[in-house]
Every structure is written in C-alpha cells, then in structure tokens.
Amino acid sequence: MKDIYNFDIIIVGAGVIGIAIARACAQKNKSVLLIEKNLQFGEGISSRNSEVIHAGIYYPENSLKAKFCRDGMERLYRYCYEKRISIKQTGKLIVQTSAKDEDKLLEIYNLGKKNGCNELRLLNTQEIKKFETEISAVNAIWSPKTGIFDSHSFMKSLLDDFEKEDGIVVFNHNLGKIVKKGRFFEFTIDSTTILKTKTLINCCGLHATKFLESIEDFPKSLIKKTSFCKGTYFGYQGKIPFNHHIYPIPNKAGLGIHFTQDLNENGQFGPDTEWINSEDYAVDFNRVKNAHIQIKKYWPNCDITKIRPVYSGIRPKIGSKVNFEKDFIIQTEHHHNFSGLINLIGIESPGLTASLSIANEIVRNYVED
Ligand SMILES: Cc1cc2nc3c(=O)[nH]c(=O)nc-3n(C[C@H](O)[C@H](O)[C@H](O)COP(=O)(O)OP(=O)(O)OC[C@H]3O[C@@H](n4cnc5c(N)ncnc54)[C@H](O)[C@@H]3O)c2cc1C
Structure with a gap:
C-alpha cells in the first residue's frame, strides 16, 4: 500500500x-x-555564474528577458536591502576598445534606453579615465544600476x-x-x-x-534540444585595478570575457564560451591564452602569468550552437x-x-x- x-x-x-x-x-x-x-x-x-545584478540593457525590445530583468532588478535590490543580504551597486562600464565598434556601442546604448534604462550615459576616453585609470577604451556606456550580490x-x-x-x-x-x-x-x-x-x-x-x-x-x-555552452572564469593572482564591473561589447553566445568586482573588493574575469556535449565543469588551463587576449583589449597591463582558470558554469542554449x-x-x-x-x-x-x-x-x- x-x-x-x-x-x-x-x-x-x-x-x-x-x-x-x-x-x-x-x-x-x-x-x-x-x-x-x-x-x-x-x-x-x-x-x-557571475552573481551580477543586471540592469536590463542588452535584451531585444519586448523580450521576456528585457521585461523580467528590469523588474527583477528592482525587486532584487528591494528584497536584499530588506533582508540584509550582501549587495553592492557597483555600476558597470561597457567598453568599446576598437574605433570600428562605435556603431555596436551605440546600438547597445539605444537598446538599453528602449528597455527603460534611462540612467545610461555615454562616456568618452577622458571621462572613462575618471572612472577607471587603467582602462583602455575609445568610448563606453556607464550603467550605474548594475551591481553584485550574494546569490x-x-x-x-x-x-x-x-x-x-x-x-x-x-x-x-x-x-x-x-x-x-x-x-x-x-x-x-x-x-x-x-x-x-x-x-x-x-x-x-x-x-x-x-x-x-x-x-x-x-x-x-x-x-x-538543449545545447550546453560552458563558460570558464579566471582568477588573477595580483591586484586588479578596477572599482566597477568592466564589460566588452558582447559576442554571439555570451557577454564577452568581462571583469566582475566581487563583494570583497576582489574580482574575476570571464566567463568565456565553449560548446560542450555533457555537463562537465572541469576547468582547462589552455583557455588562459584566449582569455588574456580578450582582457588585454581593455586592460593592456594584464599579465598572463597571473591568470588562472578557477571555476565554470554552463548556459542552457535552446537549439544548436549556430541557431539558438x-x-x-x-x-x-x-x-x-x-x-x-x-x-x-x-x-x-x-x-x-x-x-x-x-x-x-x-x-x-x-x-x-
Ligand atoms: C556562466 C553563467 C553566468 C551567469 N551570470 C549571471 C549573472 O551574473 N546574473 C544573472 O542574473 N544571471 C546569470 N546567469 C544566469 C543564472 O545563473 C540562471 O539563469 C539561473 O541560475 C537559472 O536558475 P534555474 O533555477 O533555472 O537553474 P538551476 O540553478 O540549474 O536549477 C535547476 C535545478 O533543477 C534540478 N533538477 C534538474 N533535473 C531534475 C529532476 N529531474 N528532478 C529534480 N531536480 C532536478 C537541478 O539539480 C538544479 O538544482 C548566468 C548563467 C551562467 C551559465
């Protein structure tokens, strides 16, 4: 029975x-x-994952991501403050490192505005330096509402x-x-x-x-079909000179190898993108080389010998790696x-x-x- x-x-x-x-x-x-x-x-x-509180910038207008991210962000800040959960409104810079990418940056900025992110600001090189002295970028978007929290x-x-x-x-x-x-x-x-x-x-x-x-x-x-797109994160054995999250212009499957400041004033880089066939979280030292190439675009002083892969996550992509x-x-x-x-x-x-x-x-x- x-x-x-x-x-x-x-x-x-x-x-x-x-x-x-x-x-x-x-x-x-x-x-x-x-x-x-x-x-x-x-x-x-x-x-x-990165534990970043996103402001809802990148997502197609009227998408579920756009709708839930912006509203979710407001709810998350309120909830964490009420419950005294560690949280920090770090702000983030989306950096344009190559002159030819100006249109892409403006596209992101305009999309963000359409998604209700009225707080976004465009910055030129001099203004960027006031936020981050060691960043190399032509232009940037400043997103003050982006943050980090203890998920x-x-x-x-x-x-x-x-x-x-x-x-x-x-x-x-x-x-x-x-x-x-x-x-x-x-x-x-x-x-x-x-x-x-x-x-x-x-x-x-x-x-x-x-x-x-x-x-x-x-x-x-x-x-x-669900395809797995792995993302490896990288630690840095030395001082990272940033006070805000730093994001490059996104690629097709991810947001690019970015820097996220954590709640302890340290931080990490990543995640990168790698299509895999099974749920495998092992990290691979061979991925450091590409990470270094990407990070150097916005942080020229980054030292490859100090980068270590530390953990990974997997994105559930619905469809195939070419069409999801x-x-x-x-x-x-x-x-x-x-x-x-x-x-x-x-x-x-x-x-x-x-x-x-x-x-x-x-x-x-x-x-x-
Ligand atoms: C690399 C990476 C970085 C990210 N960074 C961010 C970020 O900075 N900010 C942000 O907002 N979002 C981020 N995300 C997205 C966010 O992490 C996910 O959207 C969210 O965690 C998904 O939660 P979930 O509950 O759907 O999945 P999960 O956390 O995977 O939960 C699913 C659960 O279902 C269980 N389960 C599966 N099958 C069964 C079964 N048959 N029976 C019982 N239990 C089952 C699993 O064990 C698991 O615990 C990131 C994602 C990735 C991959």
Missing part, C-alpha cells in the same frame, strides 16, 4: 527559479512541494520564506515516470509514496527539456495541451536578476486565487 500526497503545486528543481516560484506560490496559500535531485538547493546553474544567501532566504509559509522541500529525489490522469499529474518519488498535483512546474535548468521525456505521452516533437533561442521560454498548456504543466526553459543570464519577476509572473498568470 502506497501513501498518496496531494499538492496544489509541485515544482521540480531547487535552483533560484524553482525556489522563487515556490515561495511566491506558497505566499498565495497554496500547498506546494519543491523537489530537488541534489542534496542541496542551488547546486546547478544558480551557483556557477547563495538570497536563495537561502527565499527558501526560508517558503518554509515559513508551510512549503515543503525534499532533496535527493529523482522523479520516476510522470503520468497525467484526468486533471492530475501522478508519480512516485520512492517505493512507498505517490504524489499528485494539478499544477506541475518544471524548473530543471540545464535538464528542463530532458525532464519532459519523463512525462508519459508528452509529444516528442515539442521537446526542444535568444529569449527565455515559458511553455504552458497553450503550447503543449497538457493542462497544468508549466515549463521554464532556457533560463540563462539574466535569470538570477529576473527570478523574482519571473516568479511574480507565474503566480499572477497561472496560479488560481
């Missing part, structure tokens, strides 16, 4: 997105279960909020096959327990598309005909910044009062 537990909402994946949504649902007086395959929360993409404490605090609302989180559980019976999703998490819910929210990060394979009868044609989705994907019944199933797919950067806004949207639109 198996025990049967019925929840209003079951959320799979305790990264920042799953935790933020679980908290928002529990605050609506729903019975919510959050299930994670690892032993702890936030061990996936959410702990292998682990943020997730921990959201999880505490969730548990205070009687939300339940279980770790170390992989789900078996999921079956849709009438209006309910039904599945086992161990040999003695059956779980039932009308609303199943898939927040499986890198494995969000793979997760769909475990739902019986979910149309295979609707399961998109540019925006977050939120799939609902409207897309796949499975009532009650919500998939959050391709939640790469700026997912940390956007998390509270995404959670708000999910609850507002898809969770009944």
Whole structure:
C-alpha cells in the first residue's frame, strides 16, 4: 500500500527559479512541494555564474528577458536591502576598445534606453579615465544600476520564506515516470509514496527539456534540444585595478570575457564560451591564452602569468550552437495541451536578476486565487 500526497503545486528543481516560484506560490496559500535531485538547493546553474545584478540593457525590445530583468532588478535590490543580504551597486562600464565598434556601442546604448534604462550615459576616453585609470577604451556606456550580490544567501532566504509559509522541500529525489490522469499529474518519488498535483512546474535548468521525456505521452516533437555552452572564469593572482564591473561589447553566445568586482573588493574575469556535449565543469588551463587576449583589449597591463582558470558554469542554449533561442521560454498548456504543466526553459543570464519577476509572473498568470 502506497501513501498518496496531494499538492496544489509541485515544482521540480531547487535552483533560484524553482525556489522563487515556490515561495511566491506558497505566499498565495497554496500547498506546494519543491523537489530537488541534489542534496542541496542551488547546486546547478544558480551557483556557477557571475552573481551580477543586471540592469536590463542588452535584451531585444519586448523580450521576456528585457521585461523580467528590469523588474527583477528592482525587486532584487528591494528584497536584499530588506533582508540584509550582501549587495553592492557597483555600476558597470561597457567598453568599446576598437574605433570600428562605435556603431555596436551605440546600438547597445539605444537598446538599453528602449528597455527603460534611462540612467545610461555615454562616456568618452577622458571621462572613462575618471572612472577607471587603467582602462583602455575609445568610448563606453556607464550603467550605474548594475551591481553584485550574494546569490547563495538570497536563495537561502527565499527558501526560508517558503518554509515559513508551510512549503515543503525534499532533496535527493529523482522523479520516476510522470503520468497525467484526468486533471492530475501522478508519480512516485520512492517505493512507498505517490504524489499528485494539478499544477506541475518544471524548473530543471540545464535538464528542463530532458525532464519532459519523463512525462508519459508528452509529444516528442515539442521537446526542444538543449545545447550546453560552458563558460570558464579566471582568477588573477595580483591586484586588479578596477572599482566597477568592466564589460566588452558582447559576442554571439555570451557577454564577452568581462571583469566582475566581487563583494570583497576582489574580482574575476570571464566567463568565456565553449560548446560542450555533457555537463562537465572541469576547468582547462589552455583557455588562459584566449582569455588574456580578450582582457588585454581593455586592460593592456594584464599579465598572463597571473591568470588562472578557477571555476565554470554552463548556459542552457535552446537549439544548436549556430541557431539558438535568444529569449527565455515559458511553455504552458497553450503550447503543449497538457493542462497544468508549466515549463521554464532556457533560463540563462539574466535569470538570477529576473527570478523574482519571473516568479511574480507565474503566480499572477497561472496560479488560481
Ligand atoms: C556562466 C553563467 C553566468 C551567469 N551570470 C549571471 C549573472 O551574473 N546574473 C544573472 O542574473 N544571471 C546569470 N546567469 C544566469 C543564472 O545563473 C540562471 O539563469 C539561473 O541560475 C537559472 O536558475 P534555474 O533555477 O533555472 O537553474 P538551476 O540553478 O540549474 O536549477 C535547476 C535545478 O533543477 C534540478 N533538477 C534538474 N533535473 C531534475 C529532476 N529531474 N528532478 C529534480 N531536480 C532536478 C537541478 O539539480 C538544479 O538544482 C548566468 C548563467 C551562467 C551559465
């Protein structure tokens, strides 16, 4: 005889997105279960990133990224100040290092303005020097609202909020096959327990598309391919002379090898971009050479012998390396005909910044009062 537990909402994946949504649902007086395959929360993409609070500059106008990043940034600052989570509004410079890239910089500036970043300013070489003496750049965009925060404490605090609302989180559980019976999703998490819910929210990060394979009868044609784009970060064994984040003009798959100042007045460079076939976080010393070439474009005094690869993260790119989705994907019944199933797919950067806004949207639109 198996025990049967019925929840209003079951959320799979305790990264920042799953935790933020679980908290928002529990605050609506729903019975919510959050299930994670690892032993702890936030061990996936959410702990292998830059921890930058983005201001919402780069994203296509009217995209989900643009909408959730800007709103998420405001919510994140408010939340962290209220809860006394370490946070710093460092500001950032997006630097144009080659004269031929002026149009690209202006394009980013204009896009940022369209996305509501009215605080952006264009700087010339002399003005840049007032911010950072060792930067070599022709022009730059100054983004004063960009920041850095302690994302682990943020997730921990959201999880505490969730548990205070009687939300339940279980770790170390992989789900078996999921079956849709009438209006309910039904599945086992161990040999003695059956779980039932009308609303199943898939927040499986890198494995969000793979997760769909475990739902019986979910149309295979609707399961998109996830490609992994790894990013290696680099430490510097010496003093880095910057007081703000420094970003080059973005490339196709990432934001370029940038400098992010951390909360301890140190910092790191990265991430770079490398397409890989499996979830492999090992760092490779051979990547230092290219990192040095990129960093030297804005910091000519950078010494290659002081650069070390330190950790890596993986971006979930939906599609292939030559053709991938540019925006977050939120799939609902409207897309796949499975009532009650919500998939959050391709939640790469700026997912940390956007998390509270995404959670708000999910609850507002898809969770009944
Ligand atoms: C290199 C890099 C740098 C980034 N930098 C920034 C930044 O500076 N600022 C910013 O705003 N954003 C940044 N991001 C984006 C941000 O980190 C992500 O958008 C966010 O962390 C995604 O969270 P998630 O919850 O979707 O995924 P995850 O954190 O990966 O969580 C998914 C969880 O689901 C679990 N899971 C998977 N399958 C199952 C299953 N079958 N059963 C149970 N559990 C399962 C996993 O174990 C994992 O814990 C960066 C991303 C990368 C890759």
